[in-house]
Amino acid sequence: MPNADCRLVTRALSGLPDECGDAGVIVDSGGQCFLALIDVLGHGPQAHEVALAAVEFLKQNSMMELTDLMSALHGRLKGTRGAVVTLGRFDRETGALGLVGVGNITARLFGGEAVRLLGRDGIVGYSMPTPRRLDLTMFPGDVLMLYSDGVREHFELFDRPGLLLGNAAAIAGEVLAHFGKGDDDASCLILRCTP
Numbered sequence: 446m447p448n449a450d451c452r453l454v455t456r457a458l459s460g461l462p463d464e465c466g467d468a469g470v471i472v473d474s475g476g477q478c479f480l481a482l483i484d485v486l487g488h489g490p491q492a493h494e495v496a497l498a499a500v501e502f503l504k505q506n507s508m509m510e511l512t513d514l515m516s517a518l519h520g521r522l523k524g525t526r527g528a529v530v531t532l533g534r535f536d537r538e539t540g541a542l543g544l545v546g547v548g549n550i551t552a553r554l555f556g557g558e559a560v561r562l563l564g565r566d567g568i569v570g571y572s573m574p575t576p577r578r579l580d581l582t583m584f585p586g587d588v589l590m591l592y593s594d595g596v597r598e599h600f601e602l603f604d605r606p607g608l609l610l611g612n613a614a615a616i617a618g619e620v621l622a623h624f625g626k627g628d629d630d631a632s633c634l635i636l637r638c639t640p
């Protein structure tokens with residue numbers, strides 16, 4: 446049965462954690478691992494407040510089907526400045542990975558087949574397309590990488606040889622340290638499928 450090593454790292458543009466509009470959620474409930482990455486429009490304390498509300502809502506509803514959850518989050522964030530969000534769920538028993546994205550969080554899967562996905566255009570809480578779920582399968586050794594637009598979108602692995610050899614915490618930390626742009630909040634969530 447595949448296992449999961451999952452870690453989130455965020456970095457506020459200002460350096461102050463309570464001014465970060467990027468946030469994430471990892472709810473590991475044994476059989477399944479729910480994950481989410483959120484980039485609230487803008488940055489600073491007000492963006493942070495919206496990010497906290499989104500995190501709280503997603504934690505409380507993490508068992509919902511992903512497209513339903515995205516729609517529910519859209520309702521929850523109405524009236525705020527809105528956010529771009531990617532949601533995922535990994536099933537340890539089958540290796541199945543579901544992903545739903547709205548907006549420009551980048552999702553990349555490294556492994557047997559490299560996949561790069563961007564969410565559908567839109568802003569959760571403001572103008573949302575009908576969310577669609579992408580279903581993939583992860584195998585031991587595969588690495589799923591989610592990151593916000595505070596990270597260079599198109600970095601190449603050969604710029605950082607060995608990046609994928611570390612654990613999830615090391616990979617996420619390196620992505621921010623070496624590919625963070627420095628003009629926005631930045632965040633990276635890694636899910637490593639391990640034997």
Ligand SMILES: [Mn+2]
Nearest residue numbers: 484594595629
């Ligand atoms: Mn951003």
